[in-house]
Amino acid sequence: MPTTSLAQDDSGVGVKNAINAYDKKNFLGCFSVPYAVVNDFAFLSTQSPAECREGLVEAIKVACVKDEKFFRWIESNLPGLHALQSQALQYCIEHSALLHAKHICQGGDAFEMGSSRPLDFGHWVAHRLEQMSGNKLSHARAVSIGLAVDVLYSAQAGLLSRQACLRILEVLHGLELPLWHDLLEQRCSNGQLLIWQGLEEFREHLGGRLTVLLLKDIGRGVNIHHIDYALFCASLEQLAQFAANGTLPGDSTPQAH
Numbered sequence: 001m002p003t004t005s006l007a008q009d010d011s012g013v014g015v016k017n018a019i020n021a022y023d024k025k026n027f028l029g030c031f032s033v034p035y036a037v038v039n040d041f042a043f044l045s046t047q048s049p050a051e052c053r054e055g056l057v058e059a060i061k062v063a064c065v066k067d068e069k070f071f072r073w074i075e076s077n078l079p080g081l082h083a084l085q086s087q088a089l090q091y092c093i094e095h096s097a098l099l100h101a102k103h104i105c106q107g108g109d110a111f112e113m114g115s116s117r118p119l120d121f122g123h124w125v126a127h128r129l130e131q132m133s134g135n136k137l138s139h140a141r142a143v144s145i146g147l148a149v150d151v152l153y154s155a156q157a158g159l160l161s162r163q164a165c166l167r168i169l170e171v172l173h174g175l176e177l178p179l180w181h182d183l184l185e186q187r188c189s190n191g192q193l194l195i196w197q198g199l200e201e202f203r204e205h206l207g208g209r210l211t212v213l214l215l216k217d218i219g220r221g222v223n224i225h226h227i228d229y230a231l232f233c234a235s236l237e238q239l240a241q242f243a244a245n246g247t248l249p250g251d252s253t254p255q256a257h
């Protein structure tokens with residue numbers, strides 16, 4: 001019985017279970033198919049409004065990867081979702097949970113034997129940021145930043161249109177989710193960005209070939225096996241600018257913030 005918006009729209013609906021161990025989050029785990037998952041919306045009132053709102057980031061993620069129509073629904077219901085209006089909130093959580101469950105049941109890899117993890121979109125940066133922050137940064141906020149990074153990288157790599165990229169950044173911003181964290185700029189002694197090590201950790205976690213899902217359109221993901229460091233750095237610079245003043249380099253008109 002998941003009790004948070006994030007657990008109800010994502011992590012509680014599935015076959016993976018984990019506990020923290022040795023100072024690492026979700027270090028020990030197992031796959032076990034539940035008899036049922038009960039999403040009781042009454043639990044959501046036990047969360048702070050900000051936390052409840054931030055948990056919707058996984059719904060945005062799954063919409064970006066799987067369901068363009070759902071993304072448009074989120075876009076046009078942003079005020080209701082921001083206000084945690086119960087009808088909008090419940091539809092958003094239910095639809096996200098169904099998309100997650102459908103992928104696990106019908107995606108052909110419920111027990112994650114392969115390296116393709118579409119539901120982990122944006123998560124390689126997120127996991128690394130959570131770790132770098134000493135787990136002070138919540139998963140939801142880290143995922144938002146991770147999505148922003150991978151969306152901008154998708155655009156920078158010529159896969160995703162600039163317009164689609166901006167729409168996703170605006171939805172995240174519209175729910176008061178962060179797009180930037182100063183940890184993204186931290187470097188190790190050889191001058192490389194510390195966040196970059198998250199990519200190797202993600203590959204280790206997959207247990208095989210590096211496979212990262214990027215977007216070629218809203219609702220359409222594409223697996224790639226290489227992230228270019230220079231292009232990644234350029235994407236971070238663009239994101240820093242967007243987070244600071246709501247424009248991307250080359251834009252003449254600022255966005256809403």
Ligand SMILES: [Zn+2]
Nearest residue numbers: 058123139143
């Ligand atoms: Zn997540």
